[in-house]
Amino acid sequence: MCQYSAVDGCATDWHLVHWGQLLMSGAGLFTIEATAVTADGRITPACLGIYDDACETALTRTLERARRQSPPIAVAMQLAHAGRKGSSHVPWEGGQLIRIDEGGWTPVAPSAIAHAPHEPPPAALDALGLATIRDAFAESARRARRAGIDALELHMAHGYLLHEFLSPISNCRTDAYGGSFDKRIAFPLEVFDAVRAAWPAAHPLGVRLSCTDWVDGGFTLDDSIEFARRLVARGCDWIDASSGGVSPAQKIPLGPGYQVRFARAIRRESGARTMAVGLINTSEQAQAIVASGDADLVAMARAFLWDPRWVWHAAAALGATVVPPPQYSRSAPRDAAGVFGAAQVGQR
Ligand SMILES: Cc1cc2nc3c(=O)[nH]c(=O)nc-3n(C[C@H](O)[C@H](O)[C@H](O)COP(=O)(O)O)c2cc1C
Numbered sequence: 001m002c003q004y005s006a007v008d009g010c011a012t013d014w015h016l017v018h019w020g021q022l023l024m025s026g027a028g029l030f031t032i033e034a035t036a037v038t039a040d041g042r043i044t045p046a047c048l049g050i051y052d053d054a055c056e057t058a059l060t061r062t063l064e065r066a067r068r069q070s071p072p073i074a075v076a077m078q079l080a081h082a083g084r085k086g087s088s089h090v091p092w093e094g095g096q097l098i099r100i101d102e103g104g105w106t107p108v109a110p111s112a113i114a115h116a117p118h119e120p121p122p123a124a125l126d127a128l129g130l131a132t133i134r135d136a137f138a139e140s141a142r143r144a145r146r147a148g149i150d151a152l153e154l155h156m157a158h159g160y161l162l163h164e165f166l167s168p169i170s171n172c173r174t175d176a177y178g179g180s181f182d183k184r185i186a187f188p189l190e191v192f193d194a195v196r197a198a199w200p201a202a203h204p205l206g207v208r209l210s211c212t213d214w215v216d217g218g219f220t221l222d223d224s225i226e227f228a229r230r231l232v233a234r235g236c237d238w239i240d241a242s243s244g245g246v247s248p249a250q251k252i253p254l255g256p257g258y259q260v261r262f263a264r265a266i267r268r269e270s271g272a273r274t275m276a277v278g279l280i281n282t283s284e285q286a287q288a289i290v291a292s293g294d295a296d297l298v299a300m301a302r303a304f305l306w307d308p309r310w311v312w313h314a315a316a317a318l319g320a321t322v323v324p325p326p327q328y329s330r331s332a333p334r335d336a337a338g339v340f341g342a343a344q345v346g347q348r
Pocket of ligand 1: 001002003033034078155157158208242277278279280299300301302303
């Protein structure tokens with residue numbers, strides 16, 4: 001989850017505290033927020049980046065310090081480019097476009113189509129711009145590996161750059177990167193191939209998709225299934241099934257597990273491993289999604305900010321165990337006495 005707490009793309013003490021508490025969560029995988037592959041690919045000036053040596057050094061040091069205090073846990077990072085949603089104010093300052101005369105920058109996109117009608121249009125990327133961004137994704141993957149990241153997820157959802165290529169709402173190009181489905185997926189696939197080549201084969205690489213734009217004429221679940229097939233054939237390890245974000249006209253029927261059906265359909269139709277996400281809040285709900293074969297993984301966002309010990313409580317409820325930091329191993333209440341398994345504490 002974006003924290004909007006970086007300085008010039010560099011992780012800060014906020015990340016040390018935030019990552020530190022989540023690394024103790026007992027989750028199977030902790031994913032670091034959307035991390036920009038270029039400076040102008042940040043959503044806000046305060047977004048985390050991995051686009052230069054200073055970002056890489058800050059990430060490496062901060063993650064290393066946070067990890068030293070927690071039980072071993074796999075860490076993924078989401079690589080992202082904000083596209084036409086770049087140059088925004090942080091959410092608690094309204095989240096709107098920062099115009100050039102306010103110190104913003106001109107965002108780039110597949111086509112010069114504004115996200116919202118009242119906004120100035122982004123700059124359409126030319127061939128050099130596309131190659132630069134593709135190479136920046138690959139270079140960021142190399143930096144992430146050097147920083148000790150175990151798995152990567154490419155952000156192709158929520159109306160950011162790679163989703164903007166996939167969706168006919170934001171991509172009106174007439175060259176090899178726009179028009180038909182095959183042309184709209186061409187640049188995202190180029191980026192995927194470049195990252196897969198730069199990222200060790202033994203380390204997982206997933207993709208987050210917006211499986212529907214929730215607007216007529218947008219990217220659809222059928223498109224997502226076909227795109228997932230192509231990604232799996234190229235070595236994609238999971239599809240993280242999210243939705244929306246490319247159009248302010250979207251109408252989203254929010255409800256518990258409202259996106260699980262996308263994970264289920266993609267898993268069944270394309271053979272991809274899937275990750276379900278979105279309003280999955282209870283341990284019973286998460287357990288049922290995996291047990292029923294709707295998805296291989298469950299991702300949770302807001303529930304972990306609300307309760308960073310969500311996994312401990314879920315483990316207690318489901319009769320499972322977690323590994324706590326030893327400092328906290330006397331914390332389990334009586335009705336959850338077995339939750340830390342064989343962890344031993346003694347005193348004299
Ligand atoms: C504060 C915040 C930051 C988020 N940042 C990201 C992000 O960096 N990348 C992303 O793909 N989704 C991001 N999301 C969306 C979440 O990953 C998730 O898809 C969404 O919140 C629905 O899941 P939930 O009901 O478990 O929160 C963010 C959500 C929140 C609330």
